[in-house]
Amino acid sequence: MASALTLKNNYRCFQSLHQFYSGGPYAVSSDASFLVCACDDTINIIDSSNAAIKSTIQGDSEPVTALLLSPDDNFSLLRQPHPPNSCLGSLFPQMPSLLEGSIFLFLFENIFFTGHEGPVMGMACHASGGLLATAGADKKVQVWDVDGGFCTHYFKGHKGVVTSIIFHPDPNRLLLFSGGDDATVRVWNLTNKKCVATLEKHQSTVTSMAISEDGWTLLTAGRDKVPFQVFHCTYVPLITDKTMYKMGAKRIIPFCFMFVIIFSKHGKKISSSSIQFITVGERGIVRIWNSDGAVLLFEQKSSDLTVSSDKEEVRRGFTSAMMLPLGQGLLCATADQQFLMYDLEKDADHGLNLVLRKRLIGYNEEIADMKFLGEEEKFLAVATSVEQFYALIPVCQVLENTLIVTGSKDNTVRLWQSHSRRCIGVGIGHTGAVGAVAFSKKTATSLSVVAVPFWFYLLSDRTLKVWSLDGISDDIEEVSSLKAKAVVAAHDKDINSVAIAPNDSLVCSGSQDRTACIWRLPDLVSVVVLKGHKRGIWSVEFSPVDQCVITASGDKTIKIWAISDGSCLKTFEGHTSSVIRASFVTRGTQFVSCGADGLVKLWTVKTNECLATYDQHEDKIWALAIGKQTEMLATGGGDAVINLWHDSTAADKEEAFRKEEEGVLRGQELENAVIDADYTRAIRLAFELRRPHKLFELFSELGRRTNANVEIEKALTPLGKEELHLLLEYIREWNTKPKLCHIAQSVLCHVFSILPPTEIVEMKGMGEVLEGLIPYSQRHFSRIDRLERSTYLLDYTLTGMSVIEPERKETESRRRQAEEEEEEEEERSAEQEKMEAKDRSIKKRKSHKSQDRKQKKTKVAYISAAVPVSTQA
Numbered sequence: 001m002a003s004a005l006t007l008k009n010n011y012r013c014f015q016s017l018h019q020f021y022s023g024g025p026y027a028v029s030s031d032a033s034f035l036v037c038a039c040d041d042t043i044n045i046i047d048s049s050n051a052a053i054k055s056t057i058q059g060d061s062e063p064v065t066a067l068l069l070s071p072d073d074n075f076s077l078l079r080q081p082h083p084p085n086s087c088l089g090s091l092f093p094q095m096p097s098l099l100e101g102s103i104f105l106f107l108f109e110n111i112f113f114t115g116h117e118g119p120v121m122g123m124a125c126h127a128s129g130g131l132l133a134t135a136g137a138d139k140k141v142q143v144w145d146v147d148g149g150f151c152t153h154y155f156k157g158h159k160g161v162v163t164s165i166i167f168h169p170d171p172n173r174l175l176l177f178s179g180g181d182d183a184t185v186r187v188w189n190l191t192n193k194k195c196v197a198t199l200e201k202h203q204s205t206v207t208s209m210a211i212s213e214d215g216w217t218l219l220t221a222g223r224d225k226v227p228f229q230v231f232h233c234t235y236v237p238l239i240t241d242k243t244m245y246k247m248g249a250k251r252i253i254p255f256c257f258m259f260v261i262i263f264s265k266h267g268k269k270i271s272s273s274s275i276q277f278i279t280v281g282e283r284g285i286v287r288i289w290n291s292d293g294a295v296l297l298f299e300q301k302s303s304d305l306t307v308s309s310d311k312e313e314v315r316r317g318f319t320s321a322m323m324l325p326l327g328q329g330l331l332c333a334t335a336d337q338q339f340l341m342y343d344l345e346k347d348a349d350h351g352l353n354l355v356l357r358k359r360l361i362g363y364n365e366e367i368a369d370m371k372f373l374g375e376e377e378k379f380l381a382v383a384t385s386v387e388q389f390y391a392l393i394p395v396c397q398v399l400e401n402t403l404i405v406t407g408s409k410d411n412t413v414r415l416w417q418s419h420s421r422r423c424i425g426v427g428i429g430h431t432g433a434v435g436a437v438a439f440s441k442k443t444a445t446s447l448s449v450v451a452v453p454f455w456f457y458l459l460s461d462r463t464l465k466v467w468s469l470d471g472i473s474d475d476i477e478e479v480s481s482l483k484a485k486a487v488v489a490a491h492d493k494d495i496n497s498v499a500i501a502p503n504d505s506l507v508c509s510g511s512q513d514r515t516a517c518i519w520r521l522p523d524l525v526s527v528v529v530l531k532g533h534k535r536g537i538w539s540v541e542f543s544p545v546d547q548c549v550i551t552a553s554g555d556k557t558i559k560i561w562a563i564s565d566g567s568c569l570k571t572f573e574g575h576t577s578s579v580i581r582a583s584f585v586t587r588g589t590q591f592v593s594c595g596a597d598g599l600v601k602l603w604t605v606k607t608n609e610c611l612a613t614y615d616q617h618e619d620k621i622w623a624l625a626i627g628k629q630t631e632m633l634a635t636g637g638g639d640a641v642i643n644l645w646h647d648s649t650a651a652d653k654e655e656a657f658r659k660e661e662e663g664v665l666r667g668q669e670l671e672n673a674v675i676d677a678d679y680t681r682a683i684r685l686a687f688e689l690r691r692p693h694k695l696f697e698l699f700s701e702l703g704r705r706t707n708a709n710v711e712i713e714k715a716l717t718p719l720g721k722e723e724l725h726l727l728l729e730y731i732r733e734w735n736t737k738p739k740l741c742h743i744a745q746s747v748l749c750h751v752f753s754i755l756p757p758t759e760i761v762e763m764k765g766m767g768e769v770l771e772g773l774i775p776y777s778q779r780h781f782s783r784i785d786r787l788e789r790s791t792y793l794l795d796y797t798l799t800g801m802s803v804i805e806p807e808r809k810e811t812e813s814r815r816r817q818a819e820e821e822e823e824e825e826e827e828r829s830a831e832q833e834k835m836e837a838k839d840r841s842i843k844k845r846k847s848h849k850s851q852d853r854k855q856k857k858t859k860v861a862y863i864s865a866a867v868p869v870s871t872q873a
Contacts, residue, residue: 012648013616019640020044020053021337021362025067032324038064051360066123122164127171135162141178155188166209179206212275282317298352337362367636370625373402377627407434427482436497440504464490488524501542508549510537516551528566538580543588552579574610581624594621616643683715687723692730699743712750732772741780
């Protein structure tokens with residue numbers, strides 16, 4: 001069976017869930033198809049259907065303080081704080097010039113407006129789209145002409161920061177309303193440029209304003225939690241019961257109430273004396289009111305943001321809310337960077353009701369753990385470093401009734417029912433934080449919950465506990481207490497991971513004490529201890545088919561162990577930092593690992609080979625989820641990004657086959673173009689097929705033609721900058737070989753004639769290409785110049801006749817050579833003269849000796865003749 005398995009060669013990341021909202025300003029398009037959100041110093045365009053980031057607008061280093069969309073969505077306006085020690089602020093209109101499917105194209109234009117001496121806290125666009133009003137922290141209100149970029153109105157009067165601003169919805173009534181932290185609302189007339197009314201009934205900062213459909217009623221709200229109704233610029237207290245909005249004891253989260261007209265009676269406009277509006281605030285409760293008698297029409301029973309604990313009730317609350325256009329419901333923004341979308345419905349009693357339709361998570365913080373849920377594994381449960389955990393559920397689908405167990409630093413474990421999103425069981429009484437949890441593998445479904453024989457978890461107090469689900473009540477409103485079946489002191493240090501065998505007979509725990517222990521269930525009897533890692537063990541998992549366990553450690557290695565004797569079977573090295581997770585895929589023949597280096601790796605067990613490495617995270621990867629049915633991957637970590645992966649082996653093979661087939665067809669087209677002498681088309685096909693050798697042959701063939709220059713320019717002119725950059729890389733390689741340099745220099749000359757050198761230098765990566773081109777080109781030029789000079793017959797003849805002076809270098813070399821020859825000749829002459837002088841001296845000595853002998857003989861003969869004979873006798 002194992003031999004029939006198809007090994008995976010590659011995974012592909014098909015979706016990434018990024019942080020897209022960090023709190024602060026946001027805006028919704030006129031059809032609610034996308035949101036524009038501020039995320040620190042950037043602006044994200046978000047698809048409201050799936051929270052996917054469609055486009056990102058990079059800002060400067062300052063956070064965004066105000067943002068809006070024009071009524072026709074033609075441009076968005078954002079205002080950022082000015083740089084320190086400067087009175088200039090920048091206004092960036094972002095204009096989507098084209099909208100094709102999910103692609104947004106923006107034209108950027110920077111317009112600098114002077115006037116505000118601090119950050120702009122709010123903006124409003126006139127119904128005509130030609131005027132923009134800004135509310136500043138410098139206590140000023142200004143109105144700008146968007147097209148001209150100049151200030152048309154300048155209002156002073158607020159004694160504090162201007163927090164909110166709104167135009168009258170009727171374009172014929174040029175009125176502007178502003179509210180500030182001086183607890184006042186001012187009404188400005190744009191015609192005579194005066195303040196026509198000042199409303200002073202608030203006791204604290206004015207946070208929100210809205211105008212009724214008929215344009216005669218103004219609703220305001222503030223941090224004093226008292227909304228007011230303004231009619232014809234005459235204020236009338238609407239709700240004065242402060243007890244329903246009880247102030248916090250010590251902590252007041254900055255929040256606001258948003259007022260919106262949501263219904264009209266019998267399809268007619270509601271009169272000014274009877275309007276309906278919505279309030280939201282710190283408690284996270286949505287309320288619907290009727291202005292007649294301050295009647296509360298609807299109030300949520302429980303907040304979708306409140307998390308109850310034994311110590312205190314944690315509130316995050318709403319920071320703002322607005323009605324979505326085209327009757328698509330209510331959108332609420334929370335203090336923990338979430339967007340909640342509600343549908344407004346009528347119940348059986350013809351009353352109003354709110355149904356949570358969608359939740360967009362703008363910021364996840366660190367992803368601690370993840371698990372796939374459901375039989376088809378279309379859902380992903382995500383645990384983060386905040387109090388909540390989330391189930392990422394596709395739109396218009398219902399998660400089947402599954403149990404989820406979570407552990408937390410509050411020393412408790414909780415059992416949740418996914419369908420009702422309620423906690424049905426709690427385990428308490430522990431001295432340390434819960435580090436990891438695991439369910440038994442064999443389950444049986446009942447009507448209300450998924451019944452399992454037991455579930456397992458471990459603690460940072462170094463103990464293991466097995467809990468039973470026997471006492472879980474079918475009543476989802478009741479929270480049961482979990483009972484422990486077995487407890488054991490397992491390790492000397494904190495336990496990081498726990499896993500249960502596929503047959504529920506064994507459990508393995510990995511600890512910071514560098515060991516992994518295997519225990520028999522349900523009584524937790526020790527079976528074997530796995531020793532060999534040099535650092536703490538972060539992850540353990542049983543093989544789905546073999547009697548072995550895989551462990552991931554902080555020593556940068558992954559090991560596979562035999563359960564029978566605890567021996568290490570294989571060791572895998574490749575990560576550059578701690579390996580945090582490792583999990584089997586392909587029925588135990590392969591596994592996927594991830595670590596603190598932000599890398600995801602795919603391994604084959606049999607060959608110890610790392611088949612692929614993926615770098616899609618910018619921080620540690622803490623969580624790795626494997627779909628056991630679909631074998632889809634999900635990774636998440638310290639960068640608050642969730643990446644979803646699917647097996648692309650089959651798709652890659654099919655794509656490679658398609659490319660090969662297409663390459664064969666295009667290659668045939670290339671040969672046909674060469675046969676037809678259509679060099680322009682042939683060169684284009686050679687570029688597309690990335691065939692530099694064939695491209696060189698084409699240019700060589702063109703160089704032999706009579707109209708070579710025209711043909712080459714004709715072939716190179718249609719090329720884009722990317723193709724020209726690729727061509728220059730080819731030329732750099734050709735230029736290094738003497739046999740190919742002539743064609744390279746010819747093509748290079750034509751490239752510079754088509755594209756100016758200034759544009760070539762500005763191309764990305766061109767510096768490295770030119771560094772390789774220039775030295776060889778200089779060498780070729782010098783060599784060709786010498787060869788060209790040597791072909792001049794007259795110069796050659798005159799040089800040989802010494803009539804004209806040769807080149808300086810050649811003259812110097814010849815002069816040095818002549819001097820050396822002269823010196824050698826002089827040395828030879830001197831030696832010869834010495835030899836001749838020596839011979840002459842020898843001859844002289846010989847002649848002198850012969851003369852002496854002759855003289856002696858003569859003298860003896862003379863003496864003999866002169867002496868008498870008698871004497872001689």
